[in-house]
Amino acid sequence: MQLVRGLHNLRPRHRGCVATIGNFDGVHRGHQAILARLRERAAELQLPSCVVIFEPQPREFFSPDKAPPRLTRLREKLCLLEEQGVDLVLCLAFNRRLRELSAAEFVHAVLVEGLGVRHLEVGDDFRFGCDRAGDFDFLLRAGAAEGFTVEAATTIEVDGERVSSTRLREVLARGDLDAAQALLGRAFSLGGRVVHGQKLGRQLGAPTANVQLKRRTTPLSGVYLVSVELDGVSRPGVANIGMRPTVESDGRPHLEVHLLDFQGDLYGRRVEVVFRRKLRDELRFASLEALKTAIDADIAAARDYWRASSLMTSQD
Structure with missing residues (x-):
């Protein structure tokens, strides 16, 4: 998969594709259905598939302090898009210049001149352009005039409700990991690099890996049973994610993971923390x-849980 950052980095070889546009935050089952259709259309037309995304996401640009928590950072999103078989990702900087483009200007600059789109897959509720003036009907008319076809993506439902990033945030906020997995088609996880922290866990007899989040807010908080993907191996553990209210806070969320019976240096290494079950609130x-005392109880509960699974047995 190729990543192109900005229209100015597009080259003639990138013209002619089947595309879709959106935030794709979480790359959940609704997104996966769009991407599956994208692959089908790309194969039919013998063209590469392209996903157009924005950084920051529009709501983060307009209201950075009120924007919903990210489900996936850019790095994680790109990995998930690659797993879905996407050929090209065009990442556009969402800034004042892009925000002020009219719907017609966006279509001309991005879809026609930039990508030479032959077919476009979008949700029927998709809005774009200055003041969100562009909609699905606008795209149908623009496509007829510019020579590309437009198709509305099929809505995916779980338990009678539409799968969306908003719904996913709601179930994660209440710690319902089973519901999150049903919406994602996989367990929810967060990735990051292990960095130096306050070493408080070590002082309390439970050393932790401080995973760098690079986020203002997180979609979930509390104490969780987790597994950590490290060197292709899943290792059992317990994690706290949140603002650490008992100790002096720096105003940022932290993810601290205690790996059961692990010895080794993790500093500087990237890990993926997979959330399995919520133990309690922070x-x-x-x-x-x-x-x-609470941490000791959390570790004991994690040990009981993982002993009952094949994961901890395989580490013995």
């Missing part, structure tokens, strides 16, 4: 001693 404790 709490403010009256003292570090009370926090240590």
